[in-house]
Amino acid sequence: MSSSDQKEDSQQNVPRMTLLDPSNRTLNVPEFPSRNGPQRLYAAATKQPKGRKKVILEPGHSPLDWARLKSSGQDLRGVSQLGKYTLEDLKQHKSPDDAWTAIQGKVYNMTPYLKFHPGGVKDLMRIAGRDGTKLFMLTHSWVNAEFMLDACFVGFLVQGP
Numbered sequence: 480m481s482s483s484d485q486k487e488d489s490q491q492n493v494p495r496m497t498l499l500d501p502s503n504r505t506l507n508v509p510e511f512p513s514r515n516g517p518q519r520l521y522a523a524a525t526k527q528p529k530g531r532k533k534v535i536l537e538p539g540h541s542p543l544d545w546a547r548l549k550s551s552g553q554d555l556r557g558v559s560q561l562g563k564y565t566l567e568d569l570k571q572h573k574s575p576d577d578a579w580t581a582i583q584g585k586v587y588n589m590t591p592y593l594k595f596h597p598g599g600v601k602d603l604m605r606i607a608g609r610d611g612t613k614l615f616m617l618t619h620s621w622v623n624a625e626f627m628l629d630a631c632f633v634g635f636l637v638q639g640p
C-alpha cells in the first residue's frame with residue numbers, strides 16, 4: 480500500500496458530517512468539532528457545574544432598567560460629596576439597605592443596584608462592607624464595574640490611620 484493510500488484510509492476513519500453550503504449544495508465534511516479535538520477537550524474541562532441556577536430578576540430590574548435608572552439623574556449615591564474611606568468605614572455599610580463596597584480603589588454605594596445584579600442579591604452581598612475587588616475579579620473580570628456603578632460612586636478607598 481502506498482503512503483498516499485494510507486493517508487486516504489486514515490481520513491476515511493474520521494467521522495463525517497453533512498452540511499449545506501450557501502448555495503444549498505450538500506457537503507460531506509469531517510465532523511467538527513472533531514472527537515478528542517481541542518474544542519471538545521476544552522469544553523469538557525470547563526463544564527459549568529450541574530444545577531447552577533440562573534437568578535430570576537424581579538420585573539423592572541433588567542440591565543436595561545438599571546441603565547435607565549442610573550442615567551435618570553436620581554440620586555443613587557446617598558452622600559452629598561465624594562469622600563475618602565478606610566476599610567473600617569466600609570464595615571459600617573454591610574446591610575442590604577446600606578451596602579457599600581470597594582472595587583479597585585473606588586468605593587460604591589451598591590444598595591440601589593442589589594436587585595439589578597444578574598448574579599443575584601445574595602452573591603453581591605458577599606462583598607458588602609469590604610473590599611470586593613478579589614471576588615469580583617474572580618467571578619467576572621470582564622464586567623466593567625466602574626461603568627455599571629458610576630452613579631453609585633461615593634469616593635476612594637484609603638489606608639486606615
Ligand code: HEM
Nearest residue numbers: 533534589597598602603605606614615618619622624627
Ligand atoms: C459591584 C460588584 C458587581 C457588579 C457591578 C456585578 C455585575 C454583574 C454583571 C453586569 C453581570 C452580567 C455579566 C454577563 O452577563 O456577562 C454579573 C453576573 C454575575 N455576577 Fe456579578 N457583579 C458584581 C459582583 C459580584 C459578586 C461579588 C459575585 C459573586 C460573589 C457575582 C456573581 C455573579 C454571577 C454568578 C453572575 C452570573 C449570572 C448569570 O449569568 O446567571 N457578582 N454581575
